[in-house]
Amino acid sequence: MSELAALVNEALKAEVEARRIVEDARRRADEILKEAKLEARRIVEDARRRSEIEEHYRRTLESAMQEVEELSARVEELRRLIRSLKERRAELVEQLAMFITDYVLGGEGELAPS
Amino acid sequence: MFWVVRVSSHLARKILEDASKEAERILYEAEVEARRIVEDARRRADEELRRALEDAERRAREEGARLVRDARRRSLELRREAIRLAYEIVTEAFDVAARRISRVIEADYAEILSRLIVEAAVQLGGDDLKVAVNLRDRRLAEKLLSGLEDEVSRIMSKSVRLSLEEEPVSIIGGAIVTTADGSLIYNNSLEARLERAREELTPIIIQRLLSGDVK
Numbered sequence: 001m002s003e004l005a006a007l008v009n010e011a012l013k014a015e016v017e018a019r020r021i022v023e024d025a026r027r028r029a030d031e032i033l034k035e036a037k038l039e040a041r042r043i044v045e046d047a048r049r050r051s052e053i054e055e056h057y058r059r060t061l062e063s064a065m066q067e068v069e070e071l072s073a074r075v076e077e078l079r080r081l082i083r084s085l086k087e088r089r090a091e092l093v094e095q096l097a098m099f100i101t102d103y104v105l106g107g108e109g110e111l112a113p114s
Numbered sequence: 115m116f117w118v119v120r121v122s123s124h125l126a127r128k129i130l131e132d133a134s135k136e137a138e139r140i141l142y143e144a145e146v147e148a149r150r151i152v153e154d155a156r157r158r159a160d161e162e163l164r165r166a167l168e169d170a171e172r173r174a175r176e177e178g179a180r181l182v183r184d185a186r187r188r189s190l191e192l193r194r195e196a197i198r199l200a201y202e203i204v205t206e207a208f209d210v211a212a213r214r215i216s217r218v219i220e221a222d223y224a225e226i227l228s229r230l231i232v233e234a235a236v237q238l239g240g241d242d243l244k245v246a247v248n249l250r251d252r253r254l255a256e257k258l259l260s261g262l263e264d265e266v267s268r269i270m271s272k273s274v275r276l277s278l279e280e281e282p283v284s285i286i287g288g289a290i291v292t293t294a295d296g297s298l299i300y301n302n303s304l305e306a307r308l309e310r311a312r313e314e315l316t317p318i319i320i321q322r323l324l325s326g327d328v329k
Contacts, residue, residue: 014126018133025137029144036148040155047159048166057170064178071185078192081326085199096207096319101214103315104307106229 200323204316208308215304216286224254227289230307231255231262231276232269234291234300240270242294246279251287 085092218226227247235243247255259276266274276291283290285303292299 010123011125011129014129018129021130021133021137022140025140029140032141032144032148033151036151040151043152043155043159044162047163050163050166053163053166053170056167057174060171060174061178064175064182068178068181068185071182071189074189075185075192078189078196081324082192082196082199084326085196085203085323089199089203092203092323093206093210096204097210097214100207100211100308100311100315101218104211104215104304104311105218105226106233106307 196324197320200320201316203323204319207319208312208316212308215308218287218304223287224258227251227254227287228258228262228265230288230302231258231291232266234289234302235262235266235274235276236269237300238291238293238298240266240272240274242275243277244279244292244294245276246281246283246290246292248285248287249282251289252278252282255289 231245234245245255245259255278259278263274263276266276283303285305287304288302288307290299290301290303290306
């Protein structure tokens with residue numbers, strides 16, 4: 001009977017060992033899945049942080065900015081022109097009035113000798 | 115007892131083999147699932163990136179369009195302001211010129227009147243023409259006409275006759291010249307010339323003021 005008991009005992013030990021093996025596998029599997037989830041999160045977050053998104057934004061905006069710069073230069077030019085017209089108003093009126101008078105009286109007026 | 119030992123060892127081995135197989139299955143399935151999770155994440159990341167790029171492009175286009183629209187509006191507003199200002203300057207200049215012209219009794223008015231009559235006569239093609247002036251200029255015109263007849267005849271290379279209208283016209287200066295049959299009129303009065311100048315010169319002067327060409 002002692003031999004039978006030893007054999008049963010051996011089987012029980014094997015059962016315990018088997019449970020351990022399966023439990024270890026489950027733990028390892030949990031770790032693999034956990035790592036995979038972390039990796040997945042990292043991949044998605046990296047994609048969100050990708051510099052090419054901002055670069056793409058900047059490049060797309062660039063062509064419009066070129067037109068904006070040209071328009072801004074035009075705006076600046078117009079501001080200067082308006083300032084000049086306001087500052088020189090009396091002088092321009094006088095100069096043009098002389099020219100118009102001369103022109104109407106049949107003279108050979110020259111507008112804006114520069 | 116040998117068979118008991120064999121069977122028992124076999125049972126233990128079988129238990130361990132089954133456990134190993136179960137462990138392998140668990141690990142295999144975990145690895146497959148892990149690969150699926152990572153692959154899904156990559157697909158999601160690619161999709162998110164694609165959407166983010168599309169979104170960035172849309173935002174950039176909208177922002178760019180807004181900036182261009184604002185800049186164009188500002189440019190247009192200033193252009194309108196500049197035109198309005200230039201127009202005011204030209205209008206004021208014409209008003210000043212009109213006041214000066216209405217008072218013109220210059221030393222060289224005879225020369226001015228002569229030039230206006232000759233110009234009108236040439237424009238009408240010569241022949242038999244009538245010249246109308248205001249009451250003030252009547253005497254001066256009478257003195258000038260014979261000399262002007264010669265000048266116009268020379269320019270037109272044909273005989274031209276200029277005669278003074280009996281009735282003076284109500285103009286501030288200059289002359290209104292008509293063909294003898296009255297079919298053609300050339301109004302070279304100072305006010306008519308001023309109006310023609312206003313029509314002809316206003317857009318040109320405004321253009322030159324806007325281009326900064328009037329120094």
